[in-house]
Amino acid sequence: MMQKESETQKDEKGDVLKMVLEIGRVCIKTAGRDAGKHCVVIDMLDNNVALIDGATRRRKCNILHLEPTARKVDISKDADHEAVKKAFSQIGIDIKDTAPKKAGSRPSKQPRKKEYPAEKKKKKPKEAQPLKDAEKSKVIDVVPEKEVEVQPEKNPEQKKKAGKTLPGGTTVKAPSKKP
Amino acid sequence: MAATIFKQSRSFRVVKVKAPGNRIVVHWRKRNPKGAHCGKCGTLLNGMPRLRPVELNKLSKSQKRPERPYGGMLCSSCTRQVFIEKARAK
Numbered sequence: 126m127m128q129k130e131s132e133t134q135k136d137e138k139g140d141v142l143k144m145v146l147e148i149g150r151v152c153i154k155t156a157g158r159d160a161g162k163h164c165v166v167i168d169m170l171d172n173n174v175a176l177i178d179g180a181t182r183r184r185k186c187n188i189l190h191l192e193p194t195a196r197k198v199d200i201s202k203d204a205d206h207e208a209v210k211k212a213f214s215q216i217g218i219d220i221k222d223t224a225p226k227k228a229g230s231r232p233s234k235q236p237r238k239k240e241y242p243a244e245k246k247k248k249k250p251k252e253a254q255p256l257k258d259a260e261k262s263k264v265i266d267v268v269p270e271k272e273v274e275v276q277p278e279k280n281p282e283q284k285k286k287a288g289k290t291l292p293g294g295t296t297v298k299a300p301s302k303k304p
Numbered sequence: 305m306a307a308t309i310f311k312q313s314r315s316f317r318v319v320k321v322k323a324p325g326n327r328i329v330v331h332w333r334k335r336n337p338k339g340a341h342c343g344k345c346g347t348l349l350n351g352m353p354r355l356r357p358v359e360l361n362k363l364s365k366s367q368k369r370p371e372r373p374y375g376g377m378l379c380s381s382c383t384r385q386v387f388i389e390k391a392r393a394k
Contacts, residue, residue: 153387153390153391154387155383155384155387155388155391156372156380156383156384157372158371158372160372160373160383160384160387161373161387161390192387192388192391192392194391194394
């Protein structure tokens with residue numbers, strides 16, 4: 126198990142890296158999104174910053190985020206990505222180039238159809254009207270006599286039931302429901 | 305029958321909410337889970353939200369863990385050690 130790097134160790138590592146890192150040195154990135162991928166130093170922009178390319182993205186990089194390997198590649202300064210690809214294929218390292226996504230490839234979302242509530246509102250008045258006209262003409266001749274007779278008889282019975290008798294003999298009237 | 309949950313317990317936390325009419329009401333909510341820790345050294349991981357799984361589902365993938373190999377599993381210094389060890393082993 127390695128211990129965590131202190132600041133003095135980082136300074137020592139930086140001094141060593143400045144000696145080791147040259148154009149064409151194959152490294153492994155140890156930090157960030159491209160950690161664990163192989164890359165080549167193409168240019169030293171600064172004492173502490175290198176330009177790299179390879180299996181990683183082509184970018185500036187702090188040299189403390191690089192771990193040098195024993196391998197070296199013949200590459201000119203500021204070489205193209207294709208030149209780096211050729212050099213890597215000779216060593217035996219594959220580079221996968223990811224193409225940017227096409228804009229139209231995904232199917233776009235379609236809004237939901239709102240037919241359901243619209244149909245209900247239309248149907249109710251249309252169906253209700255013709256039925257009423259047809260039924261009234263047939264039913265009215267027969268029914269009204271029964272309705273008139275029954276209603277007055279029921280009401281007094283309900284009123285009697287509604288009033289409760291207490292053991293003392295007093296009656297308490299419940300609130301009567303109006304039809 | 306679902307069992308009723310006794311909310312006024314230690315597993316819930318108190319949140320004071322201002323209700324209409326300017327009165328303060330006490331709400332009882334579930335506590336947040338513990339934060340994620342590094343699998344190697346055990347420190348609290350940065351960039352990891354402390355939320356219940358229901359609320360984690362609302363976040364995007366890049367909001368849930370750092371965008372890095374072993375992101376959300378190991379801390380940044382431990383991942384660096386792992387990759388240095390691997391590079392030197394070759």
